[in-house]
Amino acid sequence: MTDHEHLTIRNSASASNVSDPAVSTIAERISSTLDGLLGRWFTVYVVLCAVVCIVTFIGYSHGKAASLDEVISMTIARQPRVHDIWTALMKGIQIDPPAMHVFVHLLFRAFTDTAQIARIPATFGFLLLCVSVPILLVRHVPPVYAAAGFFLPYATYIRNRATDARPYSLMVGCSALAVLCWDRMQGAGNKRLWRAAFTVSLAAALSTHFFSIFVLFPLALGNWFGGTWPEKLISGTRFASSSLVFRTSLAPPYCSREQGSS
Numbered sequence: 001m002t003d004h005e006h007l008t009i010r011n012s013a014s015a016s017n018v019s020d021p022a023v024s025t026i027a028e029r030i031s032s033t034l035d036g037l038l039g040r041w042f043t044v045y046v047v048l049c050a051v052v053c054i055v056t057f058i059g060y061s062h063g064k065a066a067s068l069d070e071v072i073s074m075t076i077a078r079q080p081r082v083h084d085i086w087t088a089l090m091k092g093i094q095i096d097p098p099a100m101h102v103f104v105h106l107l108f109r110a111f112t113d114t115a116q117i118a119r120i121p122a123t124f125g126f127l128l129l130c131v132s133v134p135i136l137l138v139r140h141v142p143p144v145y146a147a148a149g150f151f152l153p154y155a156t157y158i159r160n161r162a163t164d165a166r167p168y169s170l171m172v173g174c175s176a177l178a179v180l181c182w183d184r185m186q187g188a189g190n191k192r193l194w195r196a197a198f199t200v201s202l203a204a205a206l207s208t209h210f211f212s213i214f215v216l217f218p219l220a221l222g223n224w225f226g227g228t229w230p231e232k233l234i235s236g237t238r239f240a241s242s243s244l245v246f247r248t249s250l251a252p253p254y255c256s257r258e259q260g261s262s
Contacts, residue, residue: 031144038143046134049150053130057123058116061163066115069094070165074118077104099207100167118165125173126162129153132176136183167208174205175215182219 038045066074076088085101088094094101104118111117130153137146153159161169181198185191205212 034144035142038147042134042138042143042147045147046131046150050127050131053127054123057126057162061116061119061123064115064163067164070115070118073101073165074104074113074115077101077108077118078113079105096167096209097207099204100170100209104165115165119163122164122166122169123162125170126153126158128173129158129169129176132173132180136176136180139183139187168211171205171208171212174201174208175212177201178205178215179219182222 072094076085076093079085079088082098082102082105085098085105089096089098089101100121103121107117107120130150133149133152134146137149158169158172161172178198178201181194181201184194185198202215205215
C-alpha cells in the first residue's frame with residue numbers, strides 16, 4: 001500500500017470521527033425541537049391524525065364488499081324491534097352480546113341500512129384505540145415517541161377489523177380507553193371523573209364481545225404490582241367481583257334459551 005493510500009484512509013477516518021459528533025448533535029437538536037413542538041401542540045397533532053384516520057377508513061369502508069359475518073350481523077340489526085334482536089341472538093344465530101347489534105339497529109333507523117353505516121362503530125373503535133395510545137404514552141415517554149404511538153395500531157391485525165361490521169374493533173377501542181382511564185386514576189387530577197370514565201369504558205368493552213374479559217388481566221396485574229398490600233387485596237377483589245357481575249349479567253338470556261330448548 002502506497003503512502004498516498006495510507007493518507008487517504010487516515011483522512012477518511014478523521015472525517016468520520018469529526019462528522020459523527022456533528023450528525024449526533026443535529027439529530028439531538030431535531031429531536032429536541034420536535035419534542036418541544038409536540039409538547040405544545042400535542043392535542044392539535046392528535047386531532048389532525050384522528051381526522052386523517054377517520055377519513056381514510058371511511059374511504060376504505062366504501063370500497064369494501066360485505067363479508068358473510070357482516071351480512072348476518074346486519075340482518076340481525078335490521079330486525080324491527082330491539083326485542084327481536086335479543087330473540088335472534090338467543091337462537092344462536094350469532095353468539096355476541098347485544099350492544100353492537102342494538103347500536104347498529106339505531107344507526108339504521110336514523111340513517112339507512114347499508115354496510116357503510118353498519119361499519120361506523122368499528123371505525124370509531126379503531127379511532128378510539130389510535131387516540132388512546134398516544135394520550136396514554138405521553139405521561140411516560142417524550143412527546144415524539146408518544147406521537148408515534150398513534151400509528152402503532154396500524155401495524156396490527158385490528159386495522160383490518162376497522163372496516164368490519166363486527167364488534168372486535170369497538171371492543172379493542174373501549175378496552176384501550178379503559179386502560180387509559182386506569183392510568184390516569186393513578187396520577188394527580190380529578191380521580192372521581194377518571195374512575196367514572198373507567199367504569200363506563202370497561203362496561204362498554206365487556207358489552208361488545210366476550211373476548212373483552214381478557215382486558216381484566218393486565219389491569220389486575222397493574223394494580224397488583226403497585227400500591228400497598230391492602231390496596232392490592234382490595235384491587236384484586238374489585239376486579240374479581242366486577243368480572244363476576246358482568247359475566248353474570250350476560251348469562252340469563254342464554255340460560256333461558258337452554259331451559260326453553262330442554
